[in-house]
Amino acid sequence: MNPAERLAELGLALPMAAAGLGAYVPWSRSGRIVTTSGQFPWSDGSLAYRGRLGDTVSVEEGYQAARLCALNAIAQLDDACGGDLSRVARVLRLEGSLLCVPDFVDHADVLNGASELMRDVFGVAGLHSRAVTGVASMPLGSPVLLYVQAEIDIEGSESP
Amino acid sequence: MNPAERLAELGLALPMAAAGLGAYVPWSRSGRIVTTSGQFPWSDGSLAYRGRLGDTVSVEEGYQAARLCALNAIAQLDDACGGDLSRVARVLRLEGSLLCVPDFVDHADVLNGASELMRDVFGVAGLHSRAVTGVASMPLGSPVLLYVQAEIDIEGSESP
Amino acid sequence: MNPAERLAELGLALPMAAAGLGAYVPWSRSGRIVTTSGQFPWSDGSLAYRGRLGDTVSVEEGYQAARLCALNAIAQLDDACGGDLSRVARVLRLEGSLLCVPDFVDHADVLNGASELMRDVFGVAGLHSRAVTGVASMPLGSPVLLYVQAEIDIEGSESP
Numbered sequence: 001m002n003p004a005e006r007l008a009e010l011g012l013a014l015p016m017a018a019a020g021l022g023a024y025v026p027w028s029r030s031g032r033i034v035t036t037s038g039q040f041p042w043s044d045g046s047l048a049y050r051g052r053l054g055d056t057v058s059v060e061e062g063y064q065a066a067r068l069c070a071l072n073a074i075a076q077l078d079d080a081c082g083g084d085l086s087r088v089a090r091v092l093r094l095e096g097s098l099l100c101v102p103d104f105v106d107h108a109d110v111l112n113g114a115s116e117l118m119r120d121v122f123g124v125a126g127l128h129s130r131a132v133t134g135v136a137s138m139p140l141g142s143p144v145l146l147y148v149q150a151e152i153d154i155e156g157s158e159s160p
Numbered sequence: 161m162n163p164a165e166r167l168a169e170l171g172l173a174l175p176m177a178a179a180g181l182g183a184y185v186p187w188s189r190s191g192r193i194v195t196t197s198g199q200f201p202w203s204d205g206s207l208a209y210r211g212r213l214g215d216t217v218s219v220e221e222g223y224q225a226a227r228l229c230a231l232n233a234i235a236q237l238d239d240a241c242g243g244d245l246s247r248v249a250r251v252l253r254l255e256g257s258l259l260c261v262p263d264f265v266d267h268a269d270v271l272n273g274a275s276e277l278m279r280d281v282f283g284v285a286g287l288h289s290r291a292v293t294g295v296a297s298m299p300l301g302s303p304v305l306l307y308v309q310a311e312i313d314i315e316g317s318e319s320p
Numbered sequence: 321m322n323p324a325e326r327l328a329e330l331g332l333a334l335p336m337a338a339a340g341l342g343a344y345v346p347w348s349r350s351g352r353i354v355t356t357s358g359q360f361p362w363s364d365g366s367l368a369y370r371g372r373l374g375d376t377v378s379v380e381e382g383y384q385a386a387r388l389c390a391l392n393a394i395a396q397l398d399d400a401c402g403g404d405l406s407r408v409a410r411v412l413r414l415e416g417s418l419l420c421v422p423d424f425v426d427h428a429d430v431l432n433g434a435s436e437l438m439r440d441v442f443g444v445a446g447l448h449s450r451a452v453t454g455v456a457s458m459p460l461g462s463p464v465l466l467y468v469q470a471e472i473d474i475e476g477s478e479s480p
Contacts, residue, residue, distance in 0.1 A: 022268035023275035024290035028252045030193060030311050033350060035253060037289040054457075092348045093355060097293060100457040107459045108342035115343035129357040131343035131467055132455030133417060137214075137260040137294030139267045147291055153352050182428035183435035184450035188412045190353060190471050195413060257453060259470075297420040297454030299427045307451055307456040 001084035006121045007074070015072055017079040021139060022057055028061040029074050032089070034080045034152055038097070041068035050141045057143045059109050066096060066113030069146035074121060077150055087153045088125065091118050095131040095147040099138040100113075107132045114146055136142035163245035166281045167234070175232055178202055178241040187236050188316060193250070194240045194312055198257070198305040201228035210301045214261035217303045219239040219269050226256060226273030229306035233274075234281060239308055247313045248285065251278050254289040260300040267292045274306055323405035326441045327394070335392055335398040338362055338396040341459060347396045352409070354400045354472055358417070361388035370461045374421035377463045379429050386416060386433030389466035393434075394441060397470055407473045409446065411438045415451040415467040419458040427452045434466055 003054045007014065020037050027036045029039055041048045041064075049065040051057045057065070074085070081087040098104075111132050118126035138145060169175065180186055180197050187196045201208045209225040211217045217225070234245070241247040258264075260296075261295040271292050278286035298305060327334065340346055340357050347356045361368045361384075369385040371377045377385070394405070401407040416431045418424075431452050438446035457466060 020268075020290065022272045023279060024254070024288070025287050026252075026289065028287075029288040030232050030250070035289050038291060090350070091346075092350050094344070095291075098295075098457075102457050102458045103461075105461055106461055107457070108340075112342045119343060127345050127348075129346065129348040129355050130340065130342070131358060131415070132459065133293055133453055134419075134455045134459075136292045136296035136456035137258075137262050137264045137267070139265055139294075140264055141263075141291065177403075180428075182432045182450070183439060185416070185447050186449065188410075188449040189343050190410070190412050195449055198451060217460075255451070259454075293453055295423045295454045296456035297418075297427070299425055299452065300427055301456075309367065 003121050005087065008050050011119060012071060014075045014078055015042060017075045018072060027080050030079060030156055032151045033149060034077065035065050035149045036073050036076045036147055037071040038147060039069045040140060040142050041065040041144060042072050043068060047140055047142060049143050050098045051056055052099050052101055052156055053110060054104040057117060059106050062110035062143055063113035065144040066146065067117050069144050070114035070117040073146055073148040088150050089153050090151040091122055091126045091128045091148065092150040092151055093129050097133045097145040099143050100134050104134065105132060163248065163281050166246045169218050170230060170276060170280060174235045174238055175202060177235045178232060183220060185218055187240050189240060192311045192314055193309060194237060195309045198234050198238045198307060199229045199232040201225040201304060202232050203228060207300055207302060209303050210231050211302050211303055212259050212261055213270060214264040222270035222303055223273035224303055225304040226271050226306065227277050229304050230274035230277040233306055234310040241312055248282060248310050249313050250311040251288045251308065252288050252311055253309040257293045257295045257305040259303050261296050267294060323408065323441050332391060334395045335394045336396055337360060342416060347400050349400060350476055352471050353469060354397060355469045356393050356396045356467055358467060359389045359392040360460060360462050361385040361464060362392050362475060363388060363411055367460055367462060369463050371463055371465050372419050373430060374424040382430035382463055383433035383463040387437050388408065389408055389464050390434035392436040393468040395467055399447045401472055407468050408442060409473050411442055411446045411448045411468065411473040412471055413449050413469040417455045417465040419463050420454050424454065428455060446452050
C-alpha cells in the first residue's frame with residue numbers, strides 16, 4: 001500500500017494545506033529536503049483543541065491534537081510533492097511545541113500522536129528523529145504546534 | 161536592484177556581524193546551507209529592546225525588535241557570503257523565540273517584522289517557512305531572538 | 321589525536337546510545353547530515369540532574385548537565401558513524417533547551433558545557449552554531465535537553 005491508500009484505510013481524508021498566520025509560506029524546500037512551518041490541529045477550518053496540557057487539556061486530548069497536527073503536516077507534504085505522497089522518501093524529523101503547565105512531564109506521550117500517524121502512513125519511511133519544546137505561550141492558544149522535515153524524491157535527482 | 165541596493169533604499173546600514181555570547185560561532189555552513197546562531201536586536205552595540213511581550217513590550221515594539229534581529233541576521237549572511245549578499249539564493253527558514261506573558265497569542269504579528277524585512281530585501285528569494293516559540297526565559301532578557309537558514313551560491317557549486 | 325583518543329585523555333567513556341522516550345529514533349540522517357533526537361544528562365542509566373535552573377539547579381550544575389548531554393550526543397554520533405568518530409567531519413549545530421526560572425539570563429554559560437566538550441573532543445571540527453530555548457516545562461524534569469547536528473563522511477561521498 002502507498003501512503004494515500006494507508007490514509008484511506010485509516011479512514012482519514014487529507015485536509016486542505018493551510019496557509020500560514022503571517023508573512024511566510026507553509027513549507028520551503030532545499031534540494032530534496034522539505035521543511036514545514038508550524039502545523040496546528042485544524043479540523044474543517046477550526047482549531048479542534050485549545051488550552052494548556054496538564055490543565056484544561058488531557059494527555060489523551062493532546063495525543064489526538066498531535067495526530068491532527070500531523071495530518072495537516074501530511075497535507076503540506078502532499079502539496080510539496082505535487083499531490084503524490086509516494087514521493088516522500090523519508091520523514092526525517094518531527095519537532096513539537098507543547099503548551100503545558102510548568103510541572104508537566106508527559107511530553108513524549110502527547111507527541112506520540114504525531115509519530116505514530118507518521119509510522120502508520122509511511123511505514124519504515126516514517127521513522128524520524130524528534131524534538132519537543134514545552135513552551136510558555138502559543139499562537140491561537142493551541143496546545144500543540146508541529147513542524148515536519150522530510151526528504152522527497154525530486155525529478156532527475158539522485159540521493160545526495 | 162540587488163539586496164545591498166534594497167537595504168540602501170530602505171535607509172538601512174548593515175551592522176557589524178555580532179559575535180556569539182558563548183563558545184560557538186555566529187553561523188555554520190554545510191554545502192549550500194548557512195544557519196545562523198541566535199540574533200538579538202542589537203543597535204549600535206546595545207540591546208535596543210528588553211522585556212516581555214504583553215507586559216512591558218508592545219506588539220509594535222516586538223515587530224521592530226524582530227526587524228532589527230533580521231537586520232543583524234542579514235549581516236551574518238553577508239559575512240557568510242564574503243560580503244556579497246547577491247549570493248543569497250534563498251532565505252529558507254526563520255525561527256523566532258519570543259519572550260511573552262503566558263496568554264500572549266500575537267506571535268505571528270511580532271515575527272512579521274523579520275519576515276517582511278526579508279521579503280523587502282531579498283524579494284521572492286526572501287520567501288521562507290517559519291517557526292515560532294513562546295519561551296519562558298531569554299538570554300539578556302531580550303523579547304526576540306531570531307535564527308535564519310539560507311541557501312547560498314558557492315563557487316563551482318550546482319544546486320543539489 | 322582522533323576523537324576517541326581525546327575522549328580517553330579527558331577520562332571520559334562513551335555511554336550506551338540511549339533509546340528515545342517515545343515512538344521515534346535517536347538520530348536520523350539525510351545525505352551527510354545526522355541530526356539527533358533530544359539528549360538527556362544520563363549517567364549510568366539514571367538522570368544525573370533534575371530541576372529548574374535559577375531555583376534548585378545552579379549555573380555550574382547546569383554546565384555539568386549540558387556537558388553530560390553532549391557526551392550522550394557523542395554516543396549517538398558514534399552509533400551513526402558505525403563506531404568510528406573520526407568520520408565526524410563537522411559538528412554543525414547545537415540546540416539546547418533549558419528549564420529555568422522566568423528571570424534566568426545565564427543560558428549561554430550553561431550551554432557552554434556542551435559547546436566546550438565538542439571543542440575538546442573534535443577540535444576545529446567541533447566549532448558549531450548554536451540555538452538556546454528557555455522552556456517552561458521539560459520531559460523527566462531535566463534541566464537540559466540537547467540536540468546535535470553533524471556532517472559525517474559517508475562511503476564514496478564527496479562534500480556536497
